[in-house]
Amino acid sequence: MFIRRFMSLGLALLLTLGLAACGVDDSASSNETGELVIGITDADGDFRAYAVDVTSIELERADGTKVETLPLTTRIDFSQYVDLTEFLTAATIPLGNYVAASMTLDYSNADIQVEVNNAAVSATVEDGDGNPITTLEVDVSLAGQNRLTILPGVTAYLTLDFDLQSSNSVDTSGVAPVVTVEPVLLADVALEEPKEHRLRGLLSEVDVNASRIKLAMRPFALRQGDFGGFNAYVDSDTVYEIDGISYSGNSGLAQMDQLSLASWMVVYGSLNTSTRRFEASEVYAGSSVPGSDQDSVVGVVLARNGDQLSVDAGAIVTAEGVLIFNQQVSVDLSASTKISRQLSVSIFDKDDISVGQRVALLGELNADNTAMATTNHARMLLNQVGGTAVSVNSGELVLDLQHINGRLATRFDFSGTGTGSDADEANYQVNTGSLSLAGVDINDPVRVRGFVTAFGAAPADFDATTVIEVADVPASLLVTWAGGDSSPFSSSSVSGMVLDLSGSILHHVSRHWLVTDLSALPQATTLAPRSNGNGLFAINVSGTVYVYGTFEAFETALSERLAGGRPVQRVAARGQFDDAATTLTLNSMSVVFGNLLN
Numbered sequence: 001m002f003i004r005r006f007m008s009l010g011l012a013l014l015l016t017l018g019l020a021a022c023g024v025d026d027s028a029s030s031n032e033t034g035e036l037v038i039g040i041t042d043a044d045g046d047f048r049a050y051a052v053d054v055t056s057i058e059l060e061r062a063d064g065t066k067v068e069t070l071p072l073t074t075r076i077d078f079s080q081y082v083d084l085t086e087f088l089t090a091a092t093i094p095l096g097n098y099v100a101a102s103m104t105l106d107y108s109n110a111d112i113q114v115e116v117n118n119a120a121v122s123a124t125v126e127d128g129d130g131n132p133i134t135t136l137e138v139d140v141s142l143a144g145q146n147r148l149t150i151l152p153g154v155t156a157y158l159t160l161d162f163d164l165q166s167s168n169s170v171d172t173s174g175v176a177p178v179v180t181v182e183p184v185l186l187a188d189v190a191l192e193e194p195k196e197h198r199l200r201g202l203l204s205e206v207d208v209n210a211s212r213i214k215l216a217m218r219p220f221a222l223r224q225g226d227f228g229g230f231n232a233y234v235d236s237d238t239v240y241e242i243d244g245i246s247y248s249g250n251s252g253l254a255q256m257d258q259l260s261l262a263s264w265m266v267v268y269g270s271l272n273t274s275t276r277r278f279e280a281s282e283v284y285a286g287s288s289v290p291g292s293d294q295d296s297v298v299g300v301v302l303a304r305n306g307d308q309l310s311v312d313a314g315a316i317v318t319a320e321g322v323l324i325f326n327q328q329v330s331v332d333l334s335a336s337t338k339i340s341r342q343l344s345v346s347i348f349d350k351d352d353i354s355v356g357q358r359v360a361l362l363g364e365l366n367a368d369n370t371a372m373a374t375t376n377h378a379r380m381l382l383n384q385v386g387g388t389a390v391s392v393n394s395g396e397l398v399l400d401l402q403h404i405n406g407r408l409a410t411r412f413d414f415s416g417t418g419t420g421s422d423a424d425e426a427n428y429q430v431n432t433g434s435l436s437l438a439g440v441d442i443n444d445p446v447r448v449r450g451f452v453t454a455f456g457a458a459p460a461d462f463d464a465t466t467v468i469e470v471a472d473v474p475a476s477l478l479v480t481w482a483g484g485d486s487s488p489f490s491s492s493s494v495s496g497m498v499l500d501l502s503g504s505i506l507h508h509v510s511r512h513w514l515v516t517d518l519s520a521l522p523q524a525t526t527l528a529p530r531s532n533g534n535g536l537f538a539i540n541v542s543g544t545v546y547v548y549g550t551f552e553a554f555e556t557a558l559s560e561r562l563a564g565g566r567p568v569q570r571v572a573a574r575g576q577f578d579d580a581a582t583t584l585t586l587n588s589m590s591v592v593f594g595n596l597l598n
Helices: 250-258 549-561
Strands: 001-007 034-043 049-061 065-067 072-077 084-094 098-117 119-122 124-126 137-141 148-150 158-161 168-171 177-183 187-188 196-207 212-217 229-235 240-244 244-247 265-270 277-285 295-305 308-317 322-331 337-343 356-367 371-381 383-393 396-404 427-431 447-450 460-471 477-487 489-493 496-500 504-511 514-517 526-528 534-540 545-548 568-579 584-595
Touching: 049 084, 049 322, 065 084, 084 212, 084 229, 098 124, 098 177, 098 322, 124 371, 148 158, 168 545, 196 229, 196 250, 196 277, 212 265, 240 295, 244 250, 250 277, 295 322, 295 371, 308 356, 383 427, 396 447, 396 514, 477 584, 489 549, 534 549, 545 549, 549 584
Parallel strands: 001 137, 034 158, 084 196, 124 177, 229 277, 240 277, 322 371, 337 371, 427 460, 526 584, 534 584
Antiparallel strands: 034 084, 049 065, 049 072, 049 098, 098 119, 098 137, 098 148, 158 187, 168 177, 196 212, 196 265, 212 229, 240 244, 265 277, 295 308, 295 356, 308 322, 356 371, 383 396, 383 447, 396 427, 447 460, 477 504, 477 568, 489 496, 496 526, 504 514, 534 545, 568 584
């Protein structure tokens, strides 16, 4: 069954260098080309895995010319990219103004898992009419000021965001979970919501004088395909791990210059919007790269018994290049296991790995990939924990944990983590050192980044490198009605809409896995535009999406639709949420209508 959906929440194509459409040749006879770098990211969603095959990403120029930018089918687990953007391809395409784009998803062999009673359960997938989905084409219209302009000598960036929360509704009431897919695709060339970026591939060039490393891109652990070349720029603060040995600054770059070309590499960093360069903070090369010449497991330690870890693996890459998502793996550490830590050149040992720690493991898996008996290298990765503040003191923050690295805190067995008492998710002690806790009050939702305390050494249970008030984190709001509601707002005007939750079955706002129940707030939630009124606003009626660049135009069109009696099934929005004012200031919003009531 082939299902075509004209779905888009628009492409925010506001070119930051003031690139104008004038003077660009859209004629088919022009042979000039420019470079477009495409990245993949995602928003929060209620999925343990959401792996589908992306078979095409096609752009359409104003003269009708269509350009395919994806060299081959690529399997992507979108649930892995909530806090990360992965560079997918650097495509050389004809110059001009691009007015449409489409992404084709193949669900034939999809691996979609949701969490039910603390366990990952596979779900069946349906469209809005209850039919099974095989192929889904997501079409995006780019018009007027929203054109993607490709000019000579200027690298353009396009980040595609398959918004899992807005695109999917999950029903766990039956024997097996059912996911209903009505996709919403976001895209951004202005990089208005920057995230950490990851670049993967093979080393093709090192220029020491220019502080530049070039990779032949191989996204998502792919072993073949021409995805283009892309540069990463390094500086004195860049840290390296090359064949299991840590370096920093110039010594690391000099070591990279001695590395064999075509060595596997993974680079983390950020895009500098002023220079249009990708600036590297971390570089991994050779045998330090997951799946290069050893089996790799990246996941979170759920429990530890002696030197055996129980790891919830988000991703497994075998030495043969096979990619597996979301599996429980037993891991044995030994005195010979090399232990390192992200962003550090210090020396660590196996006892530094404790429950809740996110790890990247290299070694040899057994035949069914459920155990790693030989663990050659374990790298401790930065962690994110979140919950509500129980107490706030100088140098210490105690949390009632909700999540550790996206997993429910109740899934972890903290036995053996402490000297006198083990870590407790209801009173999780975070060492904040000299970090400011100004503005953090008891019962506030808080997100913390850092590393778990060594096994057997708690308390403190966690050493923080960053403390983030969740009020400052972009929020995703979702409200759904089972049969639809023709009056989803108690009031609506160009200054904002007030939600009416009567009859809704889901009603929450989430900020990096921290969930706030809208029905428990002291007053109704308002959806308000930004001061300039701009954003990405969409109305979905029977699969056709109408996109608006201003809240005023959106509100007018929405009011007209509601006056016609058509019920709303789902409201999804993203922006900044003010808990005290119960107001979401909108970056984007989509409203999905159902069929007319009889």
